[in-house]
Amino acid sequence: MEDNELYMSDNIPNDQISQLKRIVSYMGYFERNLNVELEDPHNDDMIGFSLAVENTYLNEIAYNEVLGEIEYEMPHELSEHLEELDVIYAQALLIKLLQSERIHGVYWKPAVMDGTFIRILKRFELEIENLEANKNYYVYALVDPTNGFIPFYIGKGVNKRVWNHFVTIEEDELAFNEAAKVIKINELKSKGFEKNDIARVLAKNLTEDEAFLLESFLIKTVYGFDKLTNKVHGKYQNRFRQHNSLEYFYDYDEFLVGRKKINQSRDHIATAYINQGKDQPLKLIAQQLPELNFSDLRVLDAGEFGMEASVNGIANLKIYIRSKFIYIELWPRKKSEKTAIVKHFESLGISDQLKRNDLVFRPVTWSLRENRTNDINEIVRRARLLIEFLNTTSPDEINRFDELFEWV
Secondary structure, three states, X not given: OOOOHHHOOOOOHHHHHHHHHHHHOOHHHHHHOOOOOOOOOOOHHHHHHHHHHHOOHHHHOXXXXXXXXXXXXXXXXXXXXXXXXXXXXXXXXXXXXXXXXXXXXXXXXXXXXOOHHXXXXXXXXXXXXXXXXXXXXXXXXXXXXXXXXXXXXXXXXXXXXXXXXXXXXOXXXXXXXXXXXXXXXXXXXXXXXXXXXXXXXXXXXXXHHHHHHHHHHHHHHHHOHHHOOOOOOOOOHHHOOOOOOXXXXXXXXHHHHOOOOOOOOHHHHHHHHHHOXXXXXXXHHHHOOOXXXXXXXXXXXXXXXXXXXXXXXXXXXXEEEEOOEEEEEEEOOOHHHXXXXXXXXXXXXXXXXXXXXXXXXXXXXXXXXXXXXXXXXXXXXXHHHHHHHHHOOOHHHHHHHHHHOOOO
């Protein structure tokens, strides 16, 4: 069995529960014989118990590998700490006791007398309780061993979920927003680090909802989305405050001063947008338009949240979120830009399409209800179309931009 894959069994939980219950059903035998000097430790009950264990997934465990990770002198010493350890150690200890008995014939008798078997089965009872409550989820981090084990990714999963990150993928085959994580993993692997050097379980025995909650808290508040390679803040991101944002913020602190709403600066409003995860799609859009020098995300004009980048000195490409949709438009800010955008439309023979007094240009068709979108790839396409339009100098090419205009 490779690495520590044995920590996360692929067995179906229901099978695990039934197999563990069958083993735990021998608890009465061990309780009756606690502190009893057995004349024949190889009696029918013990043989039956041994066979019950053999017919389970536990026999797949490389027990020497597991037990070699922790220090203990005798089985009973380890058994006294099983409740605070992962169940894998109880499973490995049991297999060691049973398999070594066949060779040495020295383990069963003392393990029955001193309660070692009882403590193993009690740890199994706890595992059954966790499985029946569906508490088989965990939250993990991928860390950088070369940088103080600082996490670069936070996730949740069951079974071997964490190992999926280590499947070899060529970087040019990656989806754009997966690249940063896999490039980091490949970089660490090229330095000789293996998956067990990179993956760390942060919390275990969680329900799925508990795992979602903790994952969101770690991503958004503890480590900070901007410092990770995660694609999203997490399912419950709206419950948690932004990383390193501890100034007074109405959405979280209002109950401390009553329900009366206070005036908020644009910085406070921007923080509210970020706490709702509205920054995520905008950042992904900016990453896919590297040729543009976007401003920091901020509250713009009429309170919308977005960013801008100058295009050829003609206008700013403004991309922003309002409600649940992402909008895009050309906005000339400077006097020189206002002059330039008028000349550009005139040179293409479409000055009638520049209809607003403030000379802002937003394609009418994109504002129609049926064309509103929050699809990142579509917004990037629209942005590139507007950039291409601003680079166009020939009226003969204007038909390539029909979707931008409202022709009479």
